[in-house]
Amino acid sequence: MQTRPEQLPDDAIGPRKENASRVDVGSITQHLQSREMRGSDAASPGSEMEESGSLKKRDVILDYDAVFNTSETRWPLVVFSTVGRLGNCLSAYATALTFAGRSDVTIAVTQSIYEMVTLLVEPSSLSLPVLASELLFEAQQMGAAEVVEPDYLRDDMVAHLLPAIERAREERAKKPGSRKIYILEGYPNRMKMLAGHHAVIRSNFQIRRELKQKAQNFLDKIRKKVGENTTFIGFHIRRSDYVKFTKNFQKCSLPSSDYYEAALAHYRARYAHPVFIVASDELSYAREHLSHAQDVFFSDLLNIVYRSL
Secondary structure (H helix, E strand, O other): OOOOHHHOOHHHOOOOOOOOOOOOOOOHHHHHHHHHHHHHOOOOHHHHHHHHHOOOHHHOEEOHHHHHOOOOOOOOEEEEOOOOOHHHHHHHHHHHHHHHOOOOOEEEEEHHHHHHHOOOEOHHHOOOOEEOHHHHHHHHHOOOEEEEOOEOOOOEOOOOHHHHHHHHHHHHHHOOOOOOEEEEOOOOOOHHHHOOOHHHHHHHOOEOHHHHHHHHHHHHHHHHHHOOOOEEEEEEEOOOOHHHHHHHHOOOOOOOHHHHHHHHHHHHHHOOOEEEEEEEOOHHHHHHHHOOOOOEEEOOHHHHHHOOO
16 A cells, blocks of 8 residues: 555645636746746846746746647646645755756646745746646646656655656657646655756755845844854754654654754864754754753744745
8 A cells, every 4th residue: 555645744745736827828938938038137136026026927837728729838748746845845846957957858847846946946046847736737637647656655756757757758759749748746855866967956946035135144143142253054953743754654763862962062073163053843842952052043044934835
């Protein structure tokens, strides 16, 4: 029996959005050209800030008419899809980018992935086409889309990707006029797949300007307290749903406070003036175990992002 998504941790779960409103957009080719134009205008702070907060859907999200009722769409379409939260969506988008750079099929992502990723990333820096949720729903209803699932039982989220893309290429070769969408479900989580593609991933994942400014302001305040000659070290503590998940599915427990102390000692021995910035989905727990240390500070920026979910 396969492990279904509802059995995965909360980070791998998010609402499907099947009723996205239709938008009047151009073809995929026009979409990519539009993104290139926005990229060339990125040096204008005023326009970028306005566009960053609410990028027009008509410039980004492709609906049924924009994909099927045009001669410019390059078939087949292979769409990466996940119902995960921010971490899984970032991973899915990054993995999709690696295939876009070495495949002659059109690689895209779902609207839900795009909307989750842009909580953290500048919309104008992203390069992949985005397919509206309603489009995918309609395509499945009409038999023009096939859902390809991973092997949940073996927790293998990547073995189905390349075979599905290869099959899409082969079917197009046999039937050049066919129009079909392949929806690749799952949570691609193999970092080695990103090797050799770091440059394109970094170019796409440009942190939103307002978030970078908040982080910079936070660090500047700490510098005033501890001095300029410091080395900032990020310290992330993931708990919430992972407390039960690791116990039930991985048969282990999360690190204890002894582990945290050992980690602090390790970096204190390596750097002259380390300052630890702690982020966590349970800041109260983190403070309980680490607030005694004078070189530890707690950041709420992670929760600011997640409160937008």
